[in-house]
Amino acid sequence: MATPPELGRDRYEQVTATIRAIIEQIQAVWRTLSAESIEDDLMGEAGATIAAAAISGQASVADAAAAYIAAQMVAQGASPIADAALLVQAFTGAAPGGGPLESLLFLPAIGVRRRIAAGMPPEEAMIGGLVDMTMYTSTAIADAARTADQVAMATNRSCVAYVRVVQLPACRNCIVLSGQMYTRSEGFLRHPNCDCQTLPLAEHEWPDVPTPQQLFDRLDKEQQQRVFTVAGARAIRAGADIGQVVNARRGMDTAQFYGRTLQVTHEGATRRSVYGRSRDRAGDRFDRFAGQRYGQATSMRYFRSTQTPRLMPEEIFRIADDRDEELRLLRRYGYIT
Incomplete structure:
Protein backbone atom coordinates (compact mmCIF):
# COMPACT_ATOMS: atom_id res chain seq x y z
CA MET A 1 0.00 0.00 0.00
CA CYS A 159 -8.48 13.64 9.95
CA VAL A 160 -7.20 15.70 12.87
CA ALA A 161 -4.46 17.85 11.32
CA TYR A 162 -2.39 18.55 8.25
CA VAL A 163 1.22 19.37 7.56
CA ARG A 164 2.53 21.76 4.94
CA VAL A 165 4.78 20.20 2.30
CA VAL A 166 6.99 22.48 0.22
CA GLN A 167 8.33 21.52 -3.20
CA LEU A 168 11.54 23.10 -4.44
CA PRO A 169 12.00 25.54 -6.08
CA ALA A 170 10.07 27.65 -3.61
CA CYS A 171 10.11 31.14 -2.13
CA ARG A 172 11.49 31.92 1.33
CA ASN A 173 8.02 32.49 2.78
CA CYS A 174 7.01 28.93 1.87
CA ILE A 175 10.31 27.31 2.85
CA VAL A 176 10.09 28.71 6.36
CA LEU A 177 6.68 27.01 6.77
CA SER A 178 7.76 23.56 5.51
CA GLY A 179 6.84 20.78 7.91
CA GLN A 180 4.63 23.00 10.01
CA MET A 181 1.67 21.14 11.44
CA TYR A 182 -1.75 22.75 11.69
CA THR A 183 -5.14 21.66 12.95
CA ARG A 184 -7.20 20.53 9.98
CA SER A 185 -9.34 23.69 10.17
CA GLU A 186 -6.48 26.23 10.10
CA GLY A 187 -6.23 28.29 6.93
CA PHE A 188 -3.50 27.61 4.37
CA LEU A 189 -1.15 30.54 3.73
CA ARG A 190 -0.36 30.89 0.03
CA HIS A 191 0.67 33.41 -2.59
CA PRO A 192 0.40 33.68 -6.39
CA ASN A 193 2.04 30.67 -8.08
CA CYS A 194 2.32 28.82 -4.76
CA ASP A 195 2.30 25.05 -5.30
CA CYS A 196 2.71 23.92 -1.69
CA GLN A 197 0.28 21.28 -0.57
CA THR A 198 -1.38 19.79 2.48
CA LEU A 199 -0.84 16.27 3.77
CA PRO A 200 -3.73 15.23 6.04
CA LEU A 201 -2.95 13.48 9.30
CA ALA A 202 -4.83 10.99 11.38
CA GLU A 203 -2.18 11.30 14.11
CA HIS A 204 -0.31 14.28 15.56
CA GLU A 205 3.12 13.32 14.31
CA TRP A 206 4.85 13.47 10.95
CA PRO A 207 8.52 12.42 10.65
CA ASP A 208 9.12 12.45 6.89
CA VAL A 209 8.54 16.07 5.83
CA PRO A 210 11.69 18.20 5.30
CA THR A 211 12.24 21.05 7.72
CA PRO A 212 12.97 24.61 6.56
CA GLN A 213 16.65 24.11 7.40
CA GLN A 214 16.82 20.89 5.39
CA LEU A 215 15.28 22.63 2.38
CA PHE A 216 17.73 25.51 2.78
CA ASP A 217 20.64 23.05 2.86
CA ARG A 218 19.47 21.48 -0.41
CA LEU A 219 19.94 24.80 -2.22
CA ASP A 220 23.32 25.82 -3.56
CA LYS A 221 24.79 29.14 -2.45
CA GLU A 222 23.46 31.07 -5.45
CA GLN A 223 19.96 29.69 -4.94
CA GLN A 224 20.11 30.47 -1.23
CA GLN A 225 21.00 34.08 -1.97
CA ARG A 226 18.31 34.41 -4.61
CA VAL A 227 15.60 33.08 -2.31
CA PHE A 228 16.67 34.60 1.01
CA THR A 229 18.80 37.55 -0.21
CA VAL A 230 22.57 37.66 0.21
CA ALA A 231 22.43 38.94 3.77
CA GLY A 232 19.63 36.60 4.79
CA ALA A 233 21.35 33.52 3.39
CA ARG A 234 24.58 34.51 5.08
CA ALA A 235 22.79 34.89 8.41
CA ILE A 236 21.14 31.48 8.08
CA ARG A 237 24.46 29.83 7.17
CA ALA A 238 25.93 31.48 10.26
CA GLY A 239 23.30 29.77 12.40
CA ALA A 240 20.41 32.25 12.45
CA ASP A 241 16.93 30.80 12.74
CA ILE A 242 15.17 30.84 9.37
CA GLY A 243 11.92 31.87 11.02
CA GLN A 244 13.60 34.95 12.40
CA VAL A 245 15.09 35.85 9.01
CA VAL A 246 11.90 35.48 7.01
CA ASN A 247 8.57 37.19 7.59
CA ALA A 248 5.97 34.73 6.38
CA ARG A 249 3.06 36.22 4.50
CA ARG A 250 -0.12 36.65 6.51
CA GLY A 251 -3.77 36.83 5.75
CA MET A 252 -5.94 37.26 2.69
CA ASP A 253 -8.43 39.81 1.43
CA THR A 254 -11.31 40.44 3.82
CA ALA A 255 -14.61 42.30 3.97
CA GLN A 256 -16.71 43.88 6.72
CA PHE A 257 -19.93 42.06 7.63
CA TYR A 258 -22.07 43.03 10.62
CA GLY A 259 -19.10 44.72 12.27
CA ARG A 260 -16.79 41.73 11.82
CA THR A 261 -13.97 41.24 9.35
CA LEU A 262 -14.78 38.12 7.36
CA GLN A 263 -13.57 36.56 4.14
CA VAL A 264 -16.48 36.31 1.73
CA THR A 265 -17.24 35.75 -1.92
CA HIS A 266 -20.09 36.73 -4.23
CA GLU A 267 -19.43 33.71 -6.42
CA GLY A 268 -22.19 31.10 -6.23
CA ALA A 269 -24.51 33.49 -4.37
CA THR A 270 -27.13 33.96 -7.10
CA ARG A 271 -30.64 32.53 -6.89
CA ARG A 272 -29.71 29.68 -9.24
CA SER A 273 -26.71 28.50 -7.22
CA VAL A 274 -26.83 25.84 -4.51
CA TYR A 275 -26.17 28.41 -1.80
CA GLY A 276 -28.48 30.98 -3.38
CA ARG A 277 -31.41 28.56 -3.51
CA SER A 278 -30.98 27.77 0.17
CA ARG A 279 -30.94 31.47 1.07
CA ASP A 280 -34.01 32.07 -1.11
CA ARG A 281 -35.90 29.39 0.83
CA ALA A 282 -34.73 31.02 4.07
CA GLY A 283 -36.33 34.31 3.02
CA ASP A 284 -33.23 36.37 2.22
CA ARG A 285 -33.68 39.54 0.18
CA PHE A 286 -32.31 39.30 -3.37
CA ASP A 287 -31.42 42.37 -5.40
CA ARG A 288 -30.67 42.66 -9.09
CA PHE A 289 -27.08 43.18 -10.13
CA ALA A 290 -25.19 43.44 -13.37
CA GLY A 291 -23.26 40.39 -14.48
CA GLN A 292 -19.53 40.71 -15.04
CA ARG A 293 -17.63 39.36 -18.00
CA TYR A 294 -13.91 40.07 -17.86
CA GLY A 295 -14.52 43.14 -15.76
CA GLN A 296 -17.28 44.55 -17.99
CA ALA A 297 -20.88 44.88 -16.80
CA THR A 298 -23.53 42.91 -18.68
CA SER A 299 -27.31 42.89 -18.24
CA MET A 300 -29.12 43.36 -14.91
CA ARG A 301 -30.66 39.91 -15.10
CA TYR A 302 -29.09 38.34 -12.01
CA PHE A 303 -30.33 38.26 -8.44
CA ARG A 304 -27.89 37.99 -5.53
CA SER A 305 -28.52 37.61 -1.81
CA THR A 306 -27.83 40.94 -0.14
CA GLN A 307 -28.47 39.84 3.44
CA THR A 308 -26.07 36.93 3.86
CA PRO A 309 -22.73 37.01 2.02
CA ARG A 310 -21.30 33.63 1.13
CA LEU A 311 -18.41 32.72 3.43
CA MET A 312 -15.22 31.27 1.99
CA PRO A 313 -14.19 27.84 3.36
CA GLU A 314 -11.17 29.38 5.09
CA GLU A 315 -13.45 31.74 6.98
CA ILE A 316 -15.76 28.91 8.00
CA PHE A 317 -12.84 26.98 9.48
CA ARG A 318 -11.72 30.09 11.35
CA ILE A 319 -15.01 30.90 13.03
CA ALA A 320 -16.53 27.45 13.60
CA ASP A 321 -16.29 26.12 17.15
CA ASP A 322 -16.10 22.42 16.24
CA ARG A 323 -16.32 19.98 13.34
CA ASP A 324 -20.11 19.72 13.51
CA GLU A 325 -20.34 23.50 13.17
CA GLU A 326 -17.91 23.36 10.23
CA LEU A 327 -20.07 20.79 8.45
CA ARG A 328 -23.21 22.79 9.12
CA LEU A 329 -21.68 25.95 7.66
CA LEU A 330 -20.10 24.13 4.72
CA ARG A 331 -23.55 22.77 3.86
CA ARG A 332 -25.21 26.13 4.39
CA TYR A 333 -22.79 27.89 2.05
CA GLY A 334 -23.00 25.22 -0.63
CA TYR A 335 -19.64 23.41 -0.46
CA ILE A 336 -20.84 19.96 0.56
CA THR A 337 -24.08 18.04 0.44
Missing part, protein backbone atom coordinates in the same frame (compact mmCIF):
# COMPACT_ATOMS: atom_id res chain seq x y z
CA ALA A 2 1.23 3.49 -0.78
CA THR A 3 2.49 5.50 2.20
CA PRO A 4 1.16 8.97 3.06
CA PRO A 5 4.20 10.79 1.54
CA GLU A 6 3.86 8.79 -1.70
CA LEU A 7 0.15 9.57 -1.86
CA GLY A 8 1.00 13.22 -1.28
CA ARG A 9 3.43 13.17 -4.19
CA ASP A 10 0.78 11.52 -6.35
CA ARG A 11 -1.67 14.29 -5.45
CA TYR A 12 0.95 16.96 -6.15
CA GLU A 13 1.73 15.42 -9.53
CA GLN A 14 -1.96 15.16 -10.37
CA VAL A 15 -2.50 18.85 -9.63
CA THR A 16 0.64 19.99 -11.43
CA ALA A 17 -0.12 17.77 -14.45
CA THR A 18 -3.59 19.29 -14.62
CA ILE A 19 -2.13 22.79 -14.46
CA ARG A 20 0.38 22.00 -17.22
CA ALA A 21 -2.33 20.61 -19.47
CA ILE A 22 -4.54 23.66 -18.98
CA ILE A 23 -1.62 26.05 -19.52
CA GLU A 24 -0.83 24.30 -22.81
CA GLN A 25 -4.42 24.87 -23.92
CA ILE A 26 -4.23 28.52 -22.93
CA GLN A 27 -0.89 29.00 -24.70
CA ALA A 28 -2.41 27.64 -27.89
CA VAL A 29 -5.22 30.19 -27.64
CA TRP A 30 -2.86 33.01 -26.69
CA ARG A 31 -0.74 32.45 -29.81
CA THR A 32 -3.76 33.44 -31.91
CA LEU A 33 -4.19 36.81 -30.14
CA SER A 34 -2.68 40.19 -30.94
CA ALA A 35 -1.70 43.13 -28.77
CA GLU A 36 -3.86 45.48 -30.85
CA SER A 37 -7.09 43.65 -30.02
CA ILE A 38 -6.24 41.94 -26.75
CA GLU A 39 -9.11 43.51 -24.77
CA ASP A 40 -11.71 42.51 -27.33
CA ASP A 41 -10.15 39.06 -27.67
CA LEU A 42 -10.35 38.34 -23.94
CA MET A 43 -13.91 39.65 -23.77
CA GLY A 44 -14.90 37.43 -26.70
CA GLU A 45 -14.60 33.82 -27.74
CA ALA A 46 -10.90 33.51 -26.92
CA GLY A 47 -11.45 34.72 -23.38
CA ALA A 48 -14.39 32.37 -22.93
CA THR A 49 -12.23 29.46 -24.11
CA ILE A 50 -9.48 30.37 -21.65
CA ALA A 51 -11.96 30.72 -18.77
CA ALA A 52 -13.60 27.39 -19.65
CA ALA A 53 -10.19 25.68 -19.62
CA ALA A 54 -9.31 27.15 -16.22
CA ILE A 55 -12.69 26.13 -14.78
CA SER A 56 -12.28 22.59 -16.11
CA GLY A 57 -8.91 22.45 -14.36
CA GLN A 58 -10.45 23.59 -11.09
CA ALA A 59 -13.18 20.97 -11.42
CA SER A 60 -10.67 18.21 -12.14
CA VAL A 61 -8.50 18.84 -9.08
CA ALA A 62 -11.49 19.43 -6.79
CA ASP A 63 -13.15 16.21 -7.96
CA ALA A 64 -10.10 14.22 -6.85
CA ALA A 65 -9.92 15.74 -3.36
CA ALA A 66 -12.27 13.36 -1.52
CA ALA A 67 -10.52 10.27 -2.91
CA TYR A 68 -7.13 11.69 -1.93
CA ILE A 69 -8.16 12.36 1.67
CA ALA A 70 -9.81 8.93 1.93
CA ALA A 71 -6.66 7.22 0.61
CA GLN A 72 -4.52 9.11 3.12
CA MET A 73 -6.73 7.98 5.99
CA VAL A 74 -6.63 4.34 4.85
CA ALA A 75 -2.83 4.49 4.55
CA GLN A 76 -2.66 5.76 8.14
CA GLY A 77 -4.97 3.03 9.45
CA ALA A 78 -7.96 5.32 9.92
CA SER A 79 -11.48 5.26 8.56
CA PRO A 80 -11.94 6.71 5.05
CA ILE A 81 -15.66 7.30 5.51
CA ALA A 82 -16.75 10.93 5.10
CA ASP A 83 -19.79 12.57 6.64
CA ALA A 84 -20.65 14.49 3.47
CA ALA A 85 -19.85 14.71 -0.23
CA LEU A 86 -18.11 17.65 -1.87
CA LEU A 87 -19.97 19.74 -4.43
CA VAL A 88 -17.31 20.05 -7.10
CA GLN A 89 -18.93 23.06 -8.78
CA ALA A 90 -18.56 25.03 -5.54
CA PHE A 91 -14.80 25.14 -6.11
CA THR A 92 -14.93 26.39 -9.68
CA GLY A 93 -15.36 29.80 -11.26
CA ALA A 94 -13.87 31.77 -8.37
CA ALA A 95 -10.50 33.50 -8.14
CA PRO A 96 -8.31 32.82 -5.06
CA GLY A 97 -9.48 36.06 -3.42
CA GLY A 98 -13.15 35.12 -3.88
CA GLY A 99 -13.97 37.27 -6.92
CA PRO A 100 -15.07 36.07 -10.36
CA LEU A 101 -12.44 34.02 -12.17
CA GLU A 102 -13.35 35.64 -15.51
CA SER A 103 -12.50 39.08 -14.15
CA LEU A 104 -9.14 37.82 -12.91
CA LEU A 105 -8.37 36.32 -16.31
CA PHE A 106 -9.02 39.66 -18.01
CA LEU A 107 -6.18 41.32 -16.08
CA PRO A 108 -3.47 40.11 -18.53
CA ALA A 109 -5.07 42.36 -21.18
CA ILE A 110 -4.62 45.34 -18.88
CA GLY A 111 -1.03 44.26 -18.29
CA VAL A 112 -0.35 44.09 -22.02
CA ARG A 113 -1.77 47.58 -22.54
CA ARG A 114 0.29 49.01 -19.67
CA ARG A 115 3.51 47.46 -21.00
CA ILE A 116 2.91 48.94 -24.43
CA ALA A 117 2.16 52.35 -22.88
CA ALA A 118 5.50 52.09 -21.06
CA GLY A 119 7.30 51.64 -24.40
CA MET A 120 7.61 47.87 -24.61
CA PRO A 121 7.29 46.32 -28.09
CA PRO A 122 3.91 44.61 -28.64
CA GLU A 123 5.52 41.16 -29.01
CA GLU A 124 7.25 41.47 -25.64
CA ALA A 125 4.12 42.90 -24.05
CA MET A 126 2.19 39.83 -25.20
CA ILE A 127 4.82 37.53 -23.69
CA GLY A 128 4.40 39.38 -20.40
CA GLY A 129 0.63 38.99 -20.71
CA LEU A 130 1.00 35.25 -21.20
CA VAL A 131 3.18 35.05 -18.09
CA ASP A 132 0.43 36.86 -16.17
CA MET A 133 -2.25 34.56 -17.55
CA THR A 134 -0.18 31.51 -16.64
CA MET A 135 0.30 32.75 -13.08
CA TYR A 136 -3.37 33.58 -12.54
CA THR A 137 -4.58 30.29 -13.99
CA SER A 138 -2.03 28.15 -12.13
CA THR A 139 -2.85 29.84 -8.85
CA ALA A 140 -6.61 29.47 -9.33
CA ILE A 141 -6.33 25.74 -10.04
CA ALA A 142 -3.85 25.05 -7.24
CA ASP A 143 -6.00 27.03 -4.83
CA ALA A 144 -9.11 25.07 -5.83
CA ALA A 145 -7.20 21.85 -5.07
CA ARG A 146 -6.03 23.05 -1.65
CA THR A 147 -9.45 24.37 -0.68
CA ALA A 148 -11.19 21.17 -1.79
CA ASP A 149 -8.63 19.10 0.12
CA GLN A 150 -9.28 21.08 3.27
CA VAL A 151 -13.04 20.83 2.94
CA ALA A 152 -12.66 17.08 2.37
CA MET A 153 -10.59 16.93 5.57
CA ALA A 154 -13.44 18.56 7.45
CA THR A 155 -15.88 15.91 6.21
CA ASN A 156 -13.70 13.05 7.49
CA ARG A 157 -13.61 12.79 11.27
CA SER A 158 -10.47 10.64 11.14
